[in-house]
Amino acid sequence: MTENPQQQTSSTGTAAIAGGPLRQAVVIGGNRTPFARSHGAYASASNKDLLTAALNGLVARFGLQGERIGEVAAGAVIKHSRDFNLTRESVLGTVLDHSTPAHEVQIACATGMEAIGGLANKIRLGQLDSAIGGGVDSISDAPLVFNDAARSVLMELNRARTVQDRIKAVLRFRPGHLAPEAPGTEEPRTGLSMGEHQARTTHRWGITRQAQDELALASHHHMAAAYDRGFFDDLVTPFGTLTRDNNLRADSTLEKLASLKPAFGRDLGEEATMTAGNSTPLTDGASAVLLGSEDWAAARGLPVLADFVDFETAAVDFVDGQEGLLMAPAYAVARLLQRQGLTLQDFDYYEIHEAFAGTVLATLKAWEDEEFCRERLGLDAPLGPIDRARLNVNGSSLAAGHPFAATGGRITATLAKMLHKKGPGSLGLVSVCAAGGQGIVAILRGR
Amino acid sequence: MTPLAASYRAALSTAARDALLRRRRPQSLPARTLLVHDHVIGEDLAAAYAGLFPATGPLDPGDLPSVLVHIAGFPAAMDLMAQADFPMPLLGMVHLENRVRHHRPVPAGVPLEVAASATGLAPHPAGTTVDLVITVHGPDGDQPGEGPVLLWEGTSTYLGRGVRLAGHPRVDRRPREAFAAPELTARWRLPASTGRDYAAVSGDYNPIHLHPLAARALGQKGMIAHGMYLAGRMLAGREPAGAGHSWSISFATPVLLPGSVSLGVTHSGAGTARVTEVTAWNARSGKPHFTGRIEPGERPTAIRRPRSSGRPWRPS
Known part of the structure; x- marks a missing residue:
């Protein structure tokens, strides 16, 4: 019998999902790119560039080159539709074994937590021995899309089978259709940011x-x-020109923060309190966290920092x-x-x-x-x-x-x-x- | 049913004839009730209507939104108003208020009987108001001899500005109540195409909603949103499933297009007793656009407001 490299190697006997006891899912370590204010240091980096960099940094830190990881889960809140397999494509761009599966997660700003939590559960159940969870976003790489009116015309043109139909579709074009729509941070149901x-x-x-x-x-x-x-030496890997988050203001003072004008809730007049200083800016960056079972970590001599409870x-x-x-x-x-x-x-x-x-x-x-x-x-x-x-x-x-x-x-x-x-x-x-x-x-x- | 465009044409020619012949309009309402049999609201129209409010998703073809039912009955009311025997000219009438009792779900694809009548001619500080009442009946009910079931009834109040009828006392203008905006819960950004998009679905191609120049020619400050578009957007996602509710909307100042409307929505009561109150205003001018209310059951007292009481709006 030949050894199947894809077989789960669990040394603790029956997995919880098959009736055995639950086991711990442990956090082994993490890696991220420095975070950059949007339209700045990472203006020309894509979501895939950033996520691949974060993954490769993690792989290098823990010596996972050529290793097949149980599963990689990550996501981006704002991404192009062509990046439907953003995480898998990023994994293929790393030095991980290409038989490492990957899937997308998205629950807005909590995407990374959902990715990590879901993977931890699979580890606890014995479905996975190792996993990487994380996420990426780049406002600088935000997709611009045709507005709905233009899309309707283009789709009709695509469906048209005769020259007449095509002409009919093209005649529906209006100059306003050329205005692209950028994804906003507004809540669709309230129109408020x-x-x-x-x-x-x-x-x-x-x-x-x-x-x-x-x-x-x-x-x-x-x-x-x-x-x-x-503290961040083993948590952050430089990317592009950055070695630190460039939003960080070590020399900020209360006086400087107090001098800023309100940026949100201006209709509240004197009672508006939220400024660019006490709100987060739009930012580009990626992160990844390595999770595993205790056995998996021990077999590779990897550190165990914490249990994901x-x-x-x-x-x-x-x-x-x-x-x-x-x-x-x-x-x-x-x-x-x-x-x-x-x-x-x-x-x-x-x-x-x-x-x-x-x-x-x-x-x-x-x-x-x-x-x-x-x-x-x-x-x-x-x-x-x-x-x-x-x-x-x-x-x-x-x-x-x-x-x-x-x-x-x-x-x-x-x-x-x-x-x-x-x-x-x-x-x-x-x-x-x-x-x-x-x-x-x-x-x-x-x- | 008479298409809305024909009603506008009829209204225009009546207005022109009246001006030429110096005809005086009649002083009382036509007693007729205009009936439309076997009117069907198609699923295509329902889908087009849902497309106006993409944030709230698709609608249930078995339980259409109230404003879509209004759209079905509106041409009948317009037909009444466009005729020469109507006491005030259709063009230039100001939409003040809507009160709807949505008794039971109105399904798409089912023959409906629509009835429209005019009633309640009343003096107003700026002219005379009239109520257009639309009722929508469905097929016969389950009980023997029950007859067509009343599904929906709505009253729209319009103001004929400067129209003074003989025998009606003058009504003094009430002092305007100071408007205090509630807590902001939403903001609608309405593009310039809002009026044209709603016209394409409702068939209401009143020029004041289509182009700024046309709107100015007809006495508006600019192109304005349809009142019923605002009502529809207010109700989108807030009407209870299965109907059995009432709602009303009172318009104050028009919403200029393109524009931004600030909204404050509050709920009181819980579950099936929930009452929703909506206030919409212009953040720049601080003037109210409309107030609305959605409540369970059929509360005629809340629907039919006494004429003598002060209203929070004033016609612009």
Whole structure:
């Protein structure tokens, strides 16, 4: 009998999916490109270029050349329709074994978390021994499409079988049809951008301008300090001309942030608080996280940073303002804590994605709010406050930027490394909000 | 059914004849009810209508949206208004308000009986208002002897500006209430083609919706959105499945095209008792465009507003 190289090599006996016990899915490490403000350093790089670079960096870091990985899952929020197999095409561009399968994931800004969480579940079930999850986005590579009117004419032209039909179709062309449409960040059902939505939530929760600016400043300072002490050395691989995220402002001050004019919610007049300084800019970049079973990691002598314990997705009805667009993680955390029998105070680190400073602060305030926790989360008591010294301690999206689908990978790899340093059993909470009123939260445990 | 274009042509020629002959229009409403038998709303029309509001997705051909039913009955009402025996000229009439009771689902592809009549001639500070009532009946009900089932009834109130009828007292203009915008929940960006797109579906090619010059010639500040387009967009995704609801919309200032409309939507009550209130305004001028309300059941009190009470709008 010849050995089938495609056969699963599980040394622990029966897989959970076949009736055996569940096993741990562990985070081995991560890699990302530096993040770049859009239309800047990566203006000529495509989604595929960036994702391939992030994957190749990961492969190089963990010596996976020629290795067949169980599955690679990644995605991009904004991508061209020709990139239907973006992740598989990127894998084919790496030095991984070309028999490594790959699939696309997309749940807006939580894409990376969904990719990683889904793969972790497959590992726990024994369906996979190894996996890579991540994501990429490039606003600089955003596809432009014909508007619907032009598309209708072009499709009719395509269907036309006779010269007459073709002429008829061509005659429907109007100059206005030449105006392309770019993908927007507006919610289709409300016509409001994410920033405009968050401006309502920030206002409703009474989050002050100063509190937001302070959070933004802390993010920049924490991340700059982390770079300076080499924390990101084994998490980031230079790409293009960048070795660091170019949105990072180590020298930012509260005075500088306070001088910025409101960028969102300007209709709120004096009460508008959200600026370009306390909101994330559009960003390009990619990230990837290596996951595996304990055996798979041990067999290759790879480090084990953390267990991927559990994750939860939530959605809220934001369409007529019943709930804030980016408040879903507040709900998801309540459910995840309940399922895991934990309290909000049990964590050593909190990684709350800074889509906007207002998002983080409104979420924290909601968890402390008795009425919100009772009426909306169905809890007897509020989840309570967190120790702010444990929040985004190495900076987050306000400093790094936020290439939508790449953020989950950035956070997971960063948190896993922090938990590993903290020691076995340490706990970390991830919270990522997403367009469409959705959000994904996760728990990692240090090894 | 008389096509809308024919009604506009008839209205134009009546207006021209009246001007030439200095004919005085009649002082009372025609007592006729215009009936249209076996009117069918096709699935193609339903699909075209759904295409106007792409964000809310396809619609259920067994339970058509209220405004699409209105589109089916509107030509009958227009036919009444375009005739020489109607007391006010069709062209230049201002659409003030709509109140609809949507009793049961209206399906596509089923013969409907549409009836249109005019009623409620009433004095208004700026002229005279009239109610056009459209009812839509479906096939006979299940019960023996039940007869055609009333599916939908709607009342549209129009203002004939400057029309003063004998025997009607003058009504003083009420002081305009200060408008305070609610919390913003949505913004509609309406391209210049909005009026033409809605005209292509509804057949309502009133020139004020089609081209800025035509609109100015007819006394508007520019090309404006159809009131029923705004109603349709307000209702898209917010009408309960299976009907059994009422809704109303009161127009204040017209929506110029292209343009942006700010909206505040609030819900009270839960589940089947949910009431939705919508306020739309212009963020730049701070003026209201319309207010609307969607509620379960058939609440005639909320549908038929007493004439004497103050209204939040003022005709422009």
